[in-house]
Amino acid sequence: FSLWVLCWHIKPKTPSVIFMINLSITDLMLASCFPFQISYHIQSNHWSFGKTLCSLVTVMFYSNMYSSILTMTCISIERYMGVVYPMKLIKWRRKRYAFAACLGMWIFLLLAFYPLESTDLTYEVKELGIITCFDVLKWDMLPNFAAWVAFLLTLFVVLFLIPFIITVGCYIGIIRKLIQTSNRYGNRQKTRSIYLAVIVLLVFITCFAPNNFILLVHMISRLFYSRSFYPAYKLSLCLSCLNNCIDPFIYYFASKEFYQKFMQVFRPKVLLSDSLETRRESLFSGRTMSARSMSSGPMDGLEGVKVCLQRQESVF
Template sequence: MDVNMTRPDNATILMLRDPAIAVVLPAVYSLVALVSIPGNLFSLWVLCRHIGPKTPSVIFMINLSITDLALACVLPFQIHYHCNGNHWVFGVLLCNAVTVAFYANMYSSILTMTCISVDRFLGVVYPLASARWRRRRYALAACAATWLLLLAALSPLARTDLTYAVDALGIVTCFDVLKSNMLPSVATWAAFLFTLFVVLFLVPFVVTVACYTATILALLRSADPHGRAQRRRAVSLAAVVLLAFVACFAPNNFVLLVHMQC
C-alpha cells in the first residue's frame, strides 16, 4: 500500500501500473484463501465440537480462527481489485469493510496472542494464585473487550471514504491513495496511526515479550527432573511463538508508523 495524502506522485503511479502486482498479490491472496478457509473451518469444527470452549486457551484459539476466517472471506474482493488493474468496482462501503477486515485481523491476532501469552505466564509462574482468573468467563470477556477496542480504534477507517479516483489512470483505488481531507489534518492522521501503533501493537508486543520471557525462565528454573523433555518442548514452543509474533506483526506495524511521515 502506498499512501499519499494529496495527489498520487510518480512513484505511486508507477506502483499502481506495476504489472507484478496484478500477478503476485492475487496469487498470494488466492493461496491464503484456499488454505485459510477450509483450514479455519476445520479448526473451528475441532475446537468447538470435539474439544469445546472450556479453557481460556481454547477460547482464544477459537477467536483466532474466526478472525482468520473473516479475513479469508474478503480476500476475493482484493484478488479482483488487483487483477482488475487496481480498479475498485465494489463501492465505498465494501472498500471500507475490506480495509477494516485487514487491520482487524492483524490487530485481533496480536491482542489474542497477547492474551494467550498472559494466560501461559499465569499458568506457569503463578498456577495457584491465578486459578480463579484463568476461567472461561474471563477469557470470553477478554475477547469481547478486544473486539470493542478494535471497533473503537478502527472506526475512523470505517466511517471514511477510502476510495480515490486516479484520473491519470482511469481507475478508482481502495486505500492505496488517500484523499487529503480524509481526516481533519495531517496531524490527526499521524495521531491516528501513532495511536494504532502504540495501543494495538507496541503495548501488546511488550506484554507478550515480557510474559514469554518470564515463562521461559520459569520453565528453565524448574527443578523437576522427570519433566525435562516436556520443559524443553514448552520452552521451544514459547520461543517459536514469540519469534512468529515478531516476524509476522512487527514489519507491517513499523511500515505503518513510517507512513506518519507521508
C-alpha cells in the same frame, strides 16, 4: 479444521481454548478478504465492488490483523499466570474473563478503526481510468494533525509495541520458571512451551513488525516530507498475512487436546498399517511355531517307539 477441532472436539473450554477459537475466527475472517484483494490487484488496482464493500474489507483486514496480535498476547498472559502463578491468579483464569477480553478487544478495534468505517476510502484516478481502494490516503479522514498523531500512536504503540513487549516478557518468565522447576513439569512440557514461545515471537518479528514499522515510516513521510514508501508497505502487508499459515502451529503446541486430535486425524493410516504389519508378523510366527511343533511331534514319537523296542529286545 482448526476451528472445527477447537469448537467441537476440545473440552472443557479453558481460557486458552477460547482465545485460540477467537484467533481461528480472526484467521477465517482475514482469509475472506483475500478474494477481493486478489481481484483488486489483478485488475491493476481497480476496485469494482463499491464504496461500502471497500470500507468493509479494509476494516476487516486491519482489525483482524491487530486482533491476532492482541489474541496472542492474551494467550501468553494466560499461560504465564498458569505456569508462574498457578494458585495466586487462578480466579482470573476463568472462561467469563476470556470471553470479556475477546469482546473488549473487538469493541476497542472497531472504535480505533472508526475513521476507516466512516470515510469513503475509494478514489477515482481519471488519468488511469481506475478506482482505488485505500491506496490514496485522504487527509480529511481525520479532522486535524493531532488526530492523525493519535491514530498513528494507537496503531503502533497500543496495538503492536505494548503487546509485543508483554508477550516477550511473559514467555521469558514462563521459560525461566520451567527451567527452575524442570523436574515438576517435565521435559516435554518445557520443550512445548519453548517451541510455542519461538513460534509466537517468529510471528511477531516476521509478520507483524515489518508492516507496523513501515506503516509508521510511510505515514510520517507522507505527513511531513510528502514522500511515500508504498511499495515496501504493500510488500509488508503480504508478510502480515503469513500469520494465517503459522497460527495452526500455535494451536498445536498450546493445546494438548488439539495435538492429540491432530494426531488422530492425520496419523490413522500410519497406525493402521503398523498394526496390520504387527498382526501379520504375529500370525506368521504363530504358524511357524505350530509347524515346528507338528514336525517335531512325530519324530519324538518314532524315537520313543525305537527306545521301547530296544528295551523289549534287551529284556528278551
